Amino acid sequence: MKKRNKFKHVIYMLVALAMLLYALPQLSFQNGPGWVFGFGVVWCIFAFLVIAAHLHFIIGVDEEKHKQLEAVRRHKLEQWQGKWNEESARASQRS
Template identity: 40%
Template structure:
């Protein structure tokens, strides 16, 4: 389901680019229309990059490493708490 959403978003963004880019006018210099066109293209490319980033799974390794770190921190906390409990039991 997750991949399908990103494939559809990527296809729609690419379709919009194919439809709109030939119709944008950049021949008049820095007019309001050309600034809008450049901004629109930049935003569309950002959307395309975001969908590709998710589809290619660039952050999967980072997510796995963060999960390992969280598990290790939880384990250390549990060990620390168990050590304190045993010290309390010895003192009694």
């Protein structure tokens, strides 16, 4: 992965973490079940999901999977090109 791309994700993760740390004291979790409590829980869950997604990308968990998918794509492209060449060779032999 590009270093700049990872840097961008680090910045986004830090911004999301700062938003979470700023908002936690402002959110009310003491009123018990209700709309305010539900909003606070859902907001925190979304913030944690954003942070986790960026952390997942920064750590590079999917790099090996990405390499395998690229190899499969190249192989499929080679197969498709081979079939295309065979069909065009047959068509030129018929003419």
